[in-house]
Amino acid sequence: xxxxxxxxxxxxxxxxxMYFQEKAKIMDKEAIKRALRRIAHEIVERNKGIxxxxxxxxxxxxxPLAQRLxxxxxxxxxxxxxxxxxxxxxxxxxxxxxxxxxxxxxxxIDFPIENKDVILVDDVLYTGRTVRSALDALMDIxxxxxxxxxxxVDRGHRELPIRADxxxxxxxxxxxxxxxxxxxxxxxxxxxxxxxxxED
Amino acid sequence: xxxxxxxxxxxxxxGIEELSREExxxxxxxxxxxxxxxxxxxxxxxxxxxxTICTLFYEPSTRTRSSFELAAKYLSADxxxxxxxxxxxxxxxxxxxxxxxxxxxxxxxxxxxxxxxGVPSFIAKNIKAGVINAGDxxxxxxxxxxxxxxxxxxxxxKLEGLKIAIVGDIFHSRVARSNIYAWNKLGSNVILCxxxxxxxxxxxxxxxxxxxxxNEAIEDADIIYVLRLQLERQKRGLFPTLRExxxxxxxxxxxxxxxxxxVLVMHxxxxxxxxxxxxxxxxxxxxVINEQVTNGVAVRMALLYLMLGGKSDENPV
Numbered sequence: 001x002x003x004x005x006x007x008x009x010x011x012x013x014x015x016x017x018m019y020f021q022e023k024a025k026i027m028d029k030e031a032i033k034r035a036l037r038r039i040a041h042e043i044v045e046r047n048k049g050i051x052x053x054x055x056x057x058x059x060x061x062x063x064p065l066a067q068r069l070x071x072x073x074x075x076x077x078x079x080x081x082x083x084x085x086x087x088x089x090x091x092x093x094x095x096x097x098x099x100x101x102x103x104x105x106x107x108x109i110d111f112p113i114e115n116k117d118v119i120l121v122d123d124v125l126y127t128g129r130t131v132r133s134a135l136d137a138l139m140d141i142x143x144x145x146x147x148x149x150x151x152x153v154d155r156g157h158r159e160l161p162i163r164a165d166x167x168x169x170x171x172x173x174x175x176x177x178x179x180x181x182x183x184x185x186x187x188x189x190x191x192x193x194x195x196x197x198x199e200d
Numbered sequence: 201x202x203x204x205x206x207x208x209x210x211x212x213x214x215g216i217e218e219l220s221r222e223e224x225x226x227x228x229x230x231x232x233x234x235x236x237x238x239x240x241x242x243x244x245x246x247x248x249x250x251x252t253i254c255t256l257f258y259e260p261s262t263r264t265r266s267s268f269e270l271a272a273k274y275l276s277a278d279x280x281x282x283x284x285x286x287x288x289x290x291x292x293x294x295x296x297x298x299x300x301x302x303x304x305x306x307x308x309x310x311x312x313x314x315x316x317x318g319v320p321s322f323i324a325k326n327i328k329a330g331v332i333n334a335g336d337x338x339x340x341x342x343x344x345x346x347x348x349x350x351x352x353x354x355x356x357x358k359l360e361g362l363k364i365a366i367v368g369d370i371f372h373s374r375v376a377r378s379n380i381y382a383w384n385k386l387g388s389n390v391i392l393c394x395x396x397x398x399x400x401x402x403x404x405x406x407x408x409x410x411x412x413x414x415n416e417a418i419e420d421a422d423i424i425y426v427l428r429l430q431l432e433r434q435k436r437g438l439f440p441t442l443r444e445x446x447x448x449x450x451x452x453x454x455x456x457x458x459x460x461x462x463v464l465v466m467h468x469x470x471x472x473x474x475x476x477x478x479x480x481x482x483x484x485x486x487x488v489i490n491e492q493v494t495n496g497v498a499v500r501m502a503l504l505y506l507m508l509g510g511k512s513d514e515n516p517v
Contacts, residue, residue, distance in 0.1 A: 087233065090245040090275075090505070100209070101509030103226075104233040104502075140242045 027192035035168030040072035061123040084109030091133035123181035128162035215340035230502035248277035271500035345378035368427030393417035452478035
């Protein structure tokens with residue numbers, strides 16, 4: 001199956017175009033919902049309530065996930081915690097390895113994070129480099145009391161000493177494989193699939 | 201829009217004339233994010249660590265030079281600034297030799313201002329490092345036009361279908377030329393106004409209207425763009441007196457009434473208060489002159505990111 005993907009993620013080999021071959025669906029709409037609801041409960045438990053908690057989604061797919069967590073937290077504790085979004089482009093460590101620079105997105109955090117328990121939210125945890133960038137970006141904005149990490153999928157292969165505090169699903173993968181998280185708000189469908197990039 | 205590549209592939213920025221509408225939009229889009237950084241308590245991101253930028257100005261400047269330098273510093277690039285009055289230029293070193301010497305020290309990008317049109321373009325063709333034109337003679341001042349466009353975008357929320365009246369010394373103005381190119385590409389209408397001696401012949405060929413009557417230019421204008429009367433370039437007696445200039449072409453409260461209610465007054469600075477613009481207008485709520493200065497930093501950050509954000513090993517020492 002061929003899927004349209006943004007050019008940014010498109011690996012190119014000698015000018016040949018690549019396509020994504022799907023191997024299996026590992027989470028469906030219900031599974032994603034259950035995982036997020038469980039994470040919401042864990043957040044409440046770990047922080048003994050959510051009065052000091054704020055959610056910050058890493059662009060792009062961490063943002064809708066953070067918004068969904070906010071809804072679940074509201075159902076559990078009846079408190080609406082603030083949600084922000086973080087763009088890490090300017091903090092990437094691979095900017096000078098790329099031929100072209102990725103577009104810069106918007107960081108929207110319109111509440112203070114000073115002394116807050118910040119829950120960083122992202123879709124997939126892989127090498128840990130995105131989270132490293134996010135931590136740097138966060139520290140430039142303020143000094144949170146704690147930073148915790150929530151991800152929908154942890155696929156292993158860390159290159160930095162970083163781990164997630166809340167994990168939707170652990171998925172053992174090989175480096176050749178690719179995890180695609182698709183969310184209704186961005187992709188029109190809720191699912192997580194595993195696949196591989198093939199040359200055309 | 202998000203998550204893609206930025207579509208910027210230029211080594212140099214010489215003029216707006218060579219840019220496409222899409223390229224202008226990419227700069228504006230990127231500048232929106234850069235402006236957020238300016239509002240933070242810690243105005244610094246590590247994006248351009250290890251890159252070196254040189255400002256080489258053969259003409260005086262306060263805002264353009266400091267704006268570029270701050271933009272570079274907020275992005276963590278290093279800057280060197282050459283004041284030609286105290287440099288080897290005084291010993292007779294040629295322009296290209298000066299630039300090549302600096303390039304040999306590892307400069308990645310030159311910001312160049314010169315009184316002769318074409319200098320940045322000439323240098324860009326002869327070196328590997330990038331070049332941004334910070335104003336060359338009577339040719340172009342592209343970063344000024346980009347920050348003007350960004351300012352209008354923020355205030356009006358659109359760039360199409362606007363009436364832009366550019367008033368004053370069109371003849372000597374590189375700012376006017378860059379703005380004409382920009383607004384034409386973006387689909388807005390430009391009308392030029394000034395005394396006949398300060399309007400270059402055949403300027404209509406750039407697809408603009410020309411009038412010598414200020415009231416006609418201002419009528420229904422969305423933007424009144426007031427140019428600085430370049431007193432240092434007026435030795436030929438192109439108009440009788442400053443007072444007469446102000447009477448016919450100066451922007452004051454009375455004149456503004458003919459424009460749209462939500463008109464914006466812009467000026468690239470530095471202002472000659474009481475000549476091309478009255479103080480009451482310059483300091484009024486419809487004036488976005490200070491906003492232009494702030495936006496200048498954001499737009500230059502965007503350009504530096506777009507031009508230096510890519511591969512770094514192209515210019516090793």
